[in-house]
Amino acid sequence: MVPPRIKRTAEHPSLHLTYPDEFFRQDTVSIAKALLGSCLVHQASDGLLVGRIVETEAYLREDPACHASRGKTARNAAMFGPPGTAYVYLIYGMYWCFNVVTAPDGVGEAVLIRALEPIIGLDHMRLHRGLPADSDSRMLCSGPGKLTLAMGITVAHNHCDLRSGPIKLYPNYPPEQASATRQLRPEEIMVSPRIGITKGAEMPLRFYVADNPFVSRRR
DNA sequence: AGAGCGATGGCCT
């Protein structure tokens, strides 16, 4: 009796390797850079959604722009949770922002995911965004509010463990798209001030992939 | 290419 062979396909993401716990024990800036080129995977109820991370921002303790810098509250509590979990909050009453929680349990730091290159589920993303079927894929996830809508991420995912799902992070995913998720060279990682903040606005804590058409802004 | 602005709601002072 030969056991049935399970194909390694997009329908079986659990067969691919997620990040080990050590990855999330790095400092927040290192994680913000290392997440560039990684894939964010959401096994949503209406289908598999995958995007390659091309833009991030680091938010640090003692950083006036960081929600956690003024202490723990009901809204920012997830930021103080264990590294490798999700912090999702509502911005401008309309959009969700998705963060990867970093720093040890009890310390409030995180990496905001600002843009994705859509890889799998583009038609579902267009439906989620209310965009026509032939719309430009660069419009789908080129901003923190756009990508959560496209990926089906809401406050329901606040505190979620990114190692157990339904939202996961993969260094390389899926294998047949490995060229899209190859390790970035250091010179491909661009640095700039963060976008849309007034406090701590000068700190160079935004990271994005050089010459990538899916980032929210070119500078 | 860039400035201005309205939509919209929860949180904090």
Place this chain on the structure above:
DNA sequence: GGCCATCGCTCTA
């Protein structure tokens, strides 16, 4: 009551 880790549209150049 003011402040947002935004977005898409309009107006001016």
